[in-house]
Amino acid sequence: MLRAVNRVLLGLVGLVLVCAGGAVLAAGLDLGVPSWWPWRGPDAVLLSESGRRRWAWPVVVAVLAVLVLLALWWLLAQPRRHRLAEVLVDSRDGESAVLRGRAVEGAVESEAEALDGVSRARARLTGRRTAPSARVSLLLEPHASPDETLSRLREGALRHARESAGLAELPTEAHLRAAKHPARRVT
Structure with missing residues (x-):
């Protein structure tokens, strides 16, 4: 079960990272991104000044802390030897x-x-x-x-x-x- 969860989780994380990296690369190289795309051109910023003010930083820190704890739990779960059924x-x-x-x-x-x-x-x-x-x-x-x-x-x-x-x-x-x-x- 852990092996299947590892493969699915790694596949999803890899897919998200490849898509996000490709999208940022396409926008940075100005390769004709759609009009609704938030970042256009090499001078575009990921988070504007108003966007930075809008985020509730304690929530962002809490979400990141939860993600770090989940990653640590996943890392510690790897070497466990499970009982053979x-x-x-x-x-x-x-x-x-x-x-x-x-x-x-x-x-x-x-x-x-x-x-x-x-x-x-x-x-x-x-x-x-x-x-x-x-x-x-x-x-x-x-x-x-x-x-x-x-x-x-x-x-x-x-x-x-x-x-x-x-x-x-x-x-x-x-x-x-x-x-x-x-x-x-x-x-």
Whole structure:
């Protein structure tokens, strides 16, 4: 959805800028603009003295501020990773089945939380329906070995998810954090 909004918005902005630039260029070069055209000739100004007095400057500043905030929101929305809603599974009969992304995430989370030394797991699928990728966050208990936990995650939960969805590969980014625990007193 964001990709479609980006394309439509960029297309509209580009069209407006090209039309406005062409119109100003045509008027500036005195290429025979229509009689109703507000700017004629190279000496014409965009906003006359009376026009500048007529504008309510607080309104102009408010509109420009809103436009800047919308542009910033749009810019910050670009790098977000959105959750994958479904995974396309090849059923090997010429058709394809759809597997809910949340179901795969839930299966990976529950299997990862069952691993020794993992107190909490979160999984998220991103990418395309035909080529998903996973992002797994694990909260490790103090006695857990990160190397062993990663290998058990790879050979257990991620392999099961990859095989059940019929995927050739499931690229995964794993984030490991240690659970905070109180310091022990030595007496």
